Amino acid sequence: MRLLHWTDMASQQDRRTLVVAGNGMVGHKLLEILVERGATAEWDLVTFCEERRPAYDRVGLSSFFSGTSADELSMVAEGFFDQLGLTVHLSDAVVSIDRAAGEVVSAQGRRVAYDALVLATGSYPFVPPIAGNDAPGCFVYRTIDDLEAIREYAAGCQTGAVVGGGLLGLEAANALRNLGLTTHVVEFADRLMPVQVDDGGGSVLRRRIEDLGVAVHTGMATTEILADEAGHVAGMRFKEGDDLPVGMVVFSAGIRPRDQLARDAGLAIGERGGVVVDEACRTSDPRIFAVGECALYAGRIFGLVSPGYQMARVAADRILGGEATFTGADMSTKLKLMGIDVASFGDAFATGEGCEAITYRDPVANVYKRLVLGPPDRRGDRAVAGGILVGDATVYQTLLQMCRGDMPTPRHPEELIFPASSGSATPAVGVGALSPAAMVCSCNNVDKGTICAAVAAGCDNVGAIKKITKAGTGCGGCVPLVTDIMRDEQRKAGIVVLNTLCEHFAYSRQELFDIVRVSRITSFSEVLTAHGTGEGCEICKPAVASMLASLANxxxxxxxxxxxxxxxxHFLANLQRDGTYSVVPRVPGGEITPDQLIALGEVAKEFSLYTKITGGQRIDLFGARVDQLPHIWRKLIDAGMESGHAYGKALRTVKSCVGQTWCRYGVQDSTALAIDLELRYRGLRAPHKLKGAVSGCTRECAEAQGKDFGVIATERGWNVYVGGNGGMRPRHAELLAADLDREAVFRYLDRFLMFYVRTADRLERTSVWLDKLDGGIEYLRRVVIDDVLGICAELEADMARHVETYECEWKAVVDNPERMERFRTFVNSDEPDPNVVFVTERGQPRPAYFHEKPDPALLAIGAKP
Amino acid sequence: MLVSKVWVDICPLDKLIPGRGVCALVGGLQVAVFRIAGEEIYAISNFDPFSGAFVLSRGIVGSRAERLKVASPIYKQSFDLVTGVCLDDATRSVRTFEVRVAGGMVQVASP
Structure with a gap:
């Protein structure tokens, strides 16, 4: 029941009704535009949504598997449909149109009269007509419900295949891989992503995807889905080659416009499907519009969100009496597939007259770039006309702007795709060269001028700019460009972009590290006196301590x-919520002898410690008072154990699987390598904690790709991955180098770790550091493998010094009475802290909660009333 | 104040590390004693009102603007060493104690 204002009542007679069939991304964008333009003053907007959820971000669908919830994917602002003049019918679809009566009929039997109708029915996944394509275990990849079904079924599968090696197919393959399945991609064409990239790009893409452990089969036509006795998917048969046993199949072989509704209503339909529209996005019935993937303009379906939004904008304008036109759209795309940058823009295949292509291919770094140049002008200069980038798409935005004519093409455009030779920087083509009219966010039609205006109006962070201009809120691909424009504008306005450590130092961690390293300062007070102010604080003091430790040890x-x-x-242990500490001895590679286990058990019993196995293959002993710590460690050290540095921003563990020594599948001795790595890097102080792992085969039981550095055995050696982590924002590590021998593993990891220690911000994990590193993994390779900065010898020497000077911090304490003195609860008494109270739970001690303490009044001591 | 103060010996000054704290028991109360430098000493309660644990003596000492403070090692709120007021939440504070150095000995006034 809606309450109407009297003004609305007065105009009741004149109100008109717009029905929107479909509440996908494009259908919803149309509603948003209409609401924004005040259409609800005159129009009732009624939308039908076939799914039980209203519009959600289908572009970001795959993130559903990495923990994004259905709610987070929603595109519907809270309360949107509660606004006056808006109605949504969920789980209901328009099933027929009575054009003569001007009415639609829905699946649930609703009849709604319309003054205008917009078809935004989208597309459906094409499933090839082959035998067995409907067996249990066959899926498509289109809706959240599809993904939920895939996730559920995958739990009982070992292997899965995706039919289709296009954009969506590779997304689906990544999803299967993330679900832990051995994954195959079967593509009918002779390369991956045949629509966007050429053979050269396709082969680089293929190698990169194979490096991730996905099997790629191109030029293969699937003829049948094989089933087991129970009728479930068991394999695939091809026109050529052997059968492939798989537990499930996802079809992602392209999309087809959902035009049945329009067909039944007698609207004009394209030869190969699609509702024919003109440049007003009108169908053959002037009262009916079609937008998005169901619409066919000039013989083409536009299967991207950005052209869909453009159509929505045009249709909305026309409904409100405007004259906007849709005349086709730029199908340029840039995306990250399985962490691999792929971009295709403009005339990528150089089909235009007089176009020439320059290609750059680096088979070592696995990068492919193709730059298409238009015909020469009078002066012989050629403008950028298109291109393909695989493996490194950092120049995409620049090239795209040149391609659109928003930025002049420089005299030697080929320099844009060739890597900068050492000594000379990439040609400086900054965002400053962009014209104000240059389109930045094509999803939401935001140009550079709008962003500059937002910065001038005081927006000083990307979040604020997104909120004000809507730039970067569609596919998100332009966010780096938006950031660059913002920085550039701030710089021009004389705003200093601060990245200082804290109020005591006007330097970033990296700058301060360089100061300390170059000036050979060895104490905090010297640093503070020479380069800081005040007394320091809990931020800069540990940060400087970490630098001093990294450099001097x-x-x-x-x-x-x-x-x-x-x-x-300070106490070489981990503080817990009740003020007691936990103790974690090092267990290199997770390998522990029965005697050490017994010793740990005896210590835990003697000091009544709570005992738990950690995620890093170690044993954590909780509930130790400060004064107990040295006594605990005396016993552990006598049993041959040493500090595990669980308390430090330092190397924690190098986790391992058992490897070829025991495992049927192992191809190398992963445990031995893990132990050697852990012993090499133990005690290394870093900007944040560091974790490593070594897996003995591609099954990856040690989860090396979830670590700051991970090593995975191959038949030919070791693959080294860097920059992964679990925790709050899990991130997969990226491949640094493949098939290395042991010595090279140590060499590259020495350099990588020291480079990170030198250049990362305070409390910045390797993942964030790598993401922020200009040029990302490619640049890192150039630094630690090709040594373009010429610092590798220095980095290795730093690490050698660390390895040489390492000593167990706890042994150095228990062997030294003066250091032992610090470990007291009270400086003037040997009493234990009366406020540390334990209760027993599941046979072990745990800290008492407030209400469980014998005398809660004790807690009030010291607190002012 | 009619009652004369009782000064309780804590420890020799040279046992305190500049920039660090220790905890002392004074008349059954836990007192966090901090040495900034030289004979500059402060004492506040060891009780952290945010976590309910007695830990402030184990925090890192420093300054914010001109004020000397210690950051709780549990959730990192800072407390003014002179007034005991929490600098991150002025509604919370801990009590302060008088402290002095006499004859090379650190002493706290017993409440």
Whole structure:
């Protein structure tokens, strides 16, 4: 029941009704535009949504598998459909149109009269007409419901295949891979992504995808889906080659416009499907419009969200009496598939007259770039006309702007795709060269001028710009460009972009690290006196302590260093919520002898410690008071154990699987390598904690791709991955180098780790650091493999010094009475802290909660009323 | 104040590391004692009102603007060493204690 204002009542008679069939991304965009333009003053907007969920982000669908919820994918602003003049019918679709009566009929029997009708019915996945394509275990990849069904079924499968190696097919393959399946991609054409890339790009893409463990089969026509006795998918048969056993099949062989509704209503339909529309997005019935993937303009279906939004904008304008036109759209795309950059823009295949292509291919780094140049002008210069980028698409935005004519093409455009030779930087073509009219966000029609205006009006972060201009809120592909424009504008306006450590130092961590390293400063007070102000704080003190430790490796409790450490580092243990500490001895590679296990058990029993296995293949002992710590460690050290640095921003563990020593599938001795790596890097202080892992085969049981550095055995050696992590924002590591021998593994990891230690921000994990590193993994390769900065010898020497000077911090404490002195609860008494109280749960101690303490009044001591 | 103060010996000054704190028991209360430099010493309660644990003596000492403070090692709120007021939430504070150095010995006034 809606309440109407009297003004609305007065105009009741004049109100008109617009029906929108379909609430996908494009259908919803149309509603948003109409609402924004005030259409609801005159129009009732009624939309039918076949799915039980209203519009959601289908472009970001795959993130559903990496933890994004259906709610987070929603594109519908809270309360949107509660607005006056808006109605949505969920789980209901328009099934017929009575054009003579001007009415639609829905599946649930609703009849709605319309003054205008917009078809936004989208598309459906094409499933090739082959035998067995409907067996249980066959899926398509289109809706959240599809993804939920895939996830459920995949739980019982080992292997899966995707039919179709296009854009969506590779998305689907990545999803299967992330679900833990051995994944195959079967493509009928002779290369992957045949619509967007050429043979050269396709082969680079293929190698990169194969490196991720996905099997690629191109030039293969699937003829039948094989079933087991129960009728479930068991394999695939091809026109050529052997059968492929798989547990499930996802069809992603292209889309087809959903035009049945229009067909039945007698509207004009294209020869190969699609509702024919003119440049007003009108169908053959002037009261009916069609937008998005169901619409056919000039013989083409536009299967991207950005042209869909453009059509929505045109249709909305026409409905409101405007004159906007749709005359085709730029099908340029840039995307990240399985972490691989792929971009295709303009005349990518150089079909235009007089066009020439320049290609660059680096088979080592696995990068392919093709630049298409238009015909020469009077002066002999050629403008960028299109291109293909695989593996490194950093120049995409620049090239795209040149291609659109928003930015002049430089004299030697080929320099844009060739890597900068050492010594000379990439030609400086900054965002400053972009014209104000240049389109930045094509999803939401935002040009550079709009963004500059937002910055001038005071927006000083990307979030604010997104909110004000809507740029970057569609596919998100332009966010880096938006960021660059913002920085450039701020720089021009004289705004200094600060990245300082804290109020005491006007330097970033990296700058301060360089100062400390170059000036050979060895104490915090020297750094503070020479380069800072005030007394320091809990941010800069541990940060500087970490730098000093990375560079010098003295004992962290010696001299002035002691005052800089966070409590965990100060007491060489992990503080828990009740003020007690936990203790984690090192268990290199997760390998532990029965005697060490017994020793750990005895210590835990003697000191009544709560015992738990950690995720890093170690054993954590909880509930130790400060004064107990040295006594605990005396016993552990006597049993041959050493500090595990769980308290430090330092190397934690190098996890391993059992490898070829025991495992039927292992191809290398992963445990031995993990132990050697852990012993090499133990105690290394870094901007944040560091974790590693080594897997003995591609099954990856040690989860090496979820670590800061991971090594995976291959038949030919070791693949090294860097920049992964679990935790709050899980990220897969990226392949740094493949098929290395042991020595090269150590060499590259030495360099990688020291480079990270030198250049990362405070509390910046390798993943974030790598994401922010200009040029990403490619640049990292150039630094640590090709040594373009000429610092590798230095990095290796730094690491050698670390390895040489390492000592167990706890052994150095228990062997030294003076250091032992620090480990007291009370400086003037040997009493234990009366406020540390334990209760027993599941046979072990745990800290008492407030209400469980014998005398809660104790807690009030010290607190002012 | 009619009652004269009782100064309780804590420890020799040279046992305190500049820039660090220790905890002392004074009349059954836990007192966090911090040495900034030289004979500049402050004492506040060891109780962290945000976590309910007695840990402030184990925090990192520093400054914010001109004020000396310690950051709780549990959730990192900062407390003014002179007034005991929490700098991140002025509604919370801890009590302060008088402290002095006499004859090379650190002493806290017993409440």
């Amino acid at each position: 003295g004992h962290i409790l010696d001299g002035e260093q002691a005052a800089l450490q966070d409590t965990n580092d």
